[in-house]
Amino acid sequence: MTRQGFQERDAFPPPLAKRGRELRWTRRSAFGAKAGRRAAFLAACVGLMVAMAWTGPEALQQPPGARGRGAGRGAAPRTRKAVLAWADTRNGIAQHDSVSHALAVIERLGYESGVYDTYIRTDSSVISKHPTMTDGKPASGGPSLANVDAIFFLGHRDVQLDAQQKGDLLSFIKNEGKGFVASHTALTAFESWPEFGELLGGRYDGHPWNTAYGTVINEDAGFPATRHLAPTFAFTDEFYQPKELSRDKVHVLLRLDLGKMPPNAELHAANGDFALAWAKTYGKGRVFYSSLGHAASTWDNPDVYRMYFEALKWSMGLTDGDATPRPKPLG
Amino acid sequence: MARARFGGAKEREALAERLPLVVIACAIAALAAAQPQPAVKKHVLAWADVRNGYQHDSISHAVATIERLGRESGAYDTIIRTDSQLITKQPITFPAGTGIATGEQFNVRNLQYFDAIFFFGVREIDLSAPQRADLLSFVRDDGKGFVAAHAASTAFFSWPEFGELLGGRFDEHPWEIAEGTVVVDDPQFPAMRHFPPRVVVRDELYQLKDFSRGKVHVLAHLDASKLDLTVPLVHRKDGDFPVAWSKSYGKGRVFYSILGHDADDWDNPLLQQMYFQAIRWSLRLTE
Numbered sequence: 313m314t315r316q317g318f319q320e321r322d323a324f325p326p327p328l329a330k331r332g333r334e335l336r337w338t339r340r341s342a343f344g345a346k347a348g349r350r351a352a353f354l355a356a357c358v359g360l361m362v363a364m365a366w367t368g369p370e371a372l373q374q375p376p377g378a379r380g381r382g383a384g385r386g387a388a389p390r391t392r393k394a395v396l397a398w399a400d401t402r403n404g405i406a407q408h409d410s411v412s413h414a415l416a417v418i419e420r421l422g423y424e425s426g427v428y429d430t431y432i433r434t435d436s437s438v439i440s441k442h443p444t445m446t447d448g449k450p451a452s453g454g455p456s457l458a459n460v461d462a463i464f465f466l467g468h469r470d471v472q473l474d475a476q477q478k479g480d481l482l483s484f485i486k487n488e489g490k491g492f493v494a495s496h497t498a499l500t501a502f503e504s505w506p507e508f509g510e511l512l513g514g515r516y517d518g519h520p521w522n523t524a525y526g527t528v529i530n531e532d533a534g535f536p537a538t539r540h541l542a543p544t545f546a547f548t549d550e551f552y553q554p555k556e557l558s559r560d561k562v563h564v565l566l567r568l569d570l571g572k573m574p575p576n577a578e579l580h581a582a583n584g585d586f587a588l589a590w591a592k593t594y595g596k597g598r599v600f601y602s603s604l605g606h607a608a609s610t611w612d613n614p615d616v617y618r619m620y621f622e623a624l625k626w627s628m629g630l631t632d633g634d635a636t637p638r639p640k641p642l643g
Numbered sequence: 644m645a646r647a648r649f650g651g652a653k654e655r656e657a658l659a660e661r662l663p664l665v666v667i668a669c670a671i672a673a674l675a676a677a678q679p680q681p682a683v684k685k686h687v688l689a690w691a692d693v694r695n696g697y698q699h700d701s702i703s704h705a706v707a708t709i710e711r712l713g714r715e716s717g718a719y720d721t722i723i724r725t726d727s728q729l730i731t732k733q734p735i736t737f738p739a740g741t742g743i744a745t746g747e748q749f750n751v752r753n754l755q756y757f758d759a760i761f762f763f764g765v766r767e768i769d770l771s772a773p774q775r776a777d778l779l780s781f782v783r784d785d786g787k788g789f790v791a792a793h794a795a796s797t798a799f800f801s802w803p804e805f806g807e808l809l810g811g812r813f814d815e816h817p818w819e820i821a822e823g824t825v826v827v828d829d830p831q832f833p834a835m836r837h838f839p840p841r842v843v844v845r846d847e848l849y850q851l852k853d854f855s856r857g858k859v860h861v862l863a864h865l866d867a868s869k870l871d872l873t874v875p876l877v878h879r880k881d882g883d884f885p886v887a888w889s890k891s892y893g894k895g896r897v898f899y900s901i902l903g904h905d906a907d908d909w910d911n912p913l914l915q916q917m918y919f920q921a922i923r924w925s926l927r928l929t930e
Contacts, residue, residue, distance in 0.1 A: 407751055415723055419703055430703050435725050445694055
């Protein structure tokens with residue numbers, strides 16, 4: 313397969329990504345012939361324009377040279393945010409095939425926009441302010457709750473954390489005001505840990521229709537993560553039914569239009585309320601959850617990845633949005 | 644039905660709306676058809692257990708790039724793991740009391756599921772003796788692939804068999820991050836075909852030890868005449884500094900390259916194609 317083969321078939325994400333990549337590698341002097349540099353300049357101009365259109369002004373406020381993080385040792389201090397993409401799925405049933413693709417997409421969005429660096433981890437040893445190696449000795453550098461700005465969480469069921477780690481995780485958000493963005497199976501996580509339910513704002517109560525076609529109602533087109541979405545839109549996903557979710561505590565952003573769903577014996581939402589995405593605060597920190605993203609291909613949908621990207625930016629305080637709890641809108 | 648197809652205004656409108664999408668879909672399908680596709684999608688485990696060593700900033704971008712290359716080409720699906728749970732051929736079970744809601748288990752992968760490993764772990768990874776045996780057997784007896792990048796040669800120093808599998812060991816990076824001239828030894832090899840005969844790269848250039856040209860097939864090396872051999876940590880008196888090699892280990896195919904220290908190295912098409920083609924070779928999609 314030739315390189316051209318990649319570019320022709322490179323359908324995701326749309327042009328920004330491709331140009332961003334060209335921008336970075338053609339910029340490298342080591343490989344740049346004169347023609348390459350001219351092409352790089354053109355690509356840089358186009359890339360910058362696309363980046364402006366796509367990511368908004370935040371990314372452009374990064375100082376020159378902030379793109380890519382290849383400065384190596386002795387590099388200047390970090391100018392981008394750091395996201396820990398954490399998906400500990402060791403404990404369990406229902407390993408989703410989408411998890412790795414979701415992590416890679418989250419990494420790519422941060423990398424190509426220049427907004428954040430991502431540390432992908434499927435272990436939980438860095439969920440600590442003082443991470444350790446597997447033998448209990450202090451870890452040698454790397455990410456930890458002491459140096460990242462937000463967590464993107466895609467774990468499931470009872471992730472194994474000790475009491476110290478649980479305390480550090482809650483404090484990371486509650487006391488230090490860091491971000492927590494969680495997706496799909498995250499709602500099934502830590503069933504035996506009540507505080508996690510408080511943090512996330514709800515619990516998992518099955519997926520009555522399995523993967524199904526439905527209509528999603530956008531309750532807040534003013535919120536950064538849902539601003540790009542239509543007031544209502546058709547969507548196919550494995551819609552998770554939340555329980556222990558209260559509109560006194562969370563700001564619902566998306567809900568499933570139950571009036572358009574077929575009857576289902578497993579549907580427990582007595583008042584017709586079936587939230588698919590919400591924002592909330594937890595102490596000083598910002599929390600976002602959405603159940604969208606069961607299938608790997610869902611993460612190639614620009615509506616979906618943009619939602620998570622904007623949610624991450626909001627959770628890190630790069631944008632603002634109203635997370636005040638409010639009752640279900642009429643109609 | 645009496646109504647003709649596309650009879651109503653609404654239907655015509657809907658078709659007009661969809662037409663550009665249909666054209667795009669056809670174009671994508673045509674391009675996809677032009678690419679040779681493996682009959683069955685292969686499965687790659689991108690394994691980067693970094694818990695016991697220095698986590699290079701590039702590792703997450705590297706595994707995400709490997710995932711993307713497989714997905715976009717259709718050659719393989721990737722599971723990314725920074726833990727080592729899946730490095731076993733035994734069924735993965737969960738002891739009672741660990742919070743599993745039901746006894747039901749599905750989609751739990753182990754080495755039996757995978758066709759190759761892309762390895763970017765570091766230092767002394769915590770693997771039990773049965774896990775080590777299964778990892779070696781995965782390559783040696785099952786003929787599966789093992790493609791390793793950069794810091795992978797720092798892994799398992801205390802485990803001699805891993806050195807045999809990989810073909811050599813890390814021996815410092817005397818020049819830190821520096822420019823080096825890569826000279827291609829085997830331009831016919833799938834992972835090298837896209838390389839010019841000589842090319843300057845900037846990377847953290849590793850010096851390797853405990854390798855033998857009788858056991859590994861060096862695909863590219865650093866031009867020693869362009870390196871400062873007087874810096875303190877240069878140990879190789881013979882000036883032999885491989886950049887990449889291929890080898891077999893039992894029935895399996897192994898590839899290693901020193902390249903890929905920085906995240907944006909993984910945006911370089913030379914390096915991307917090298918690892919992508921190495922994975923395809925290790926999966927026996929090319930010879």
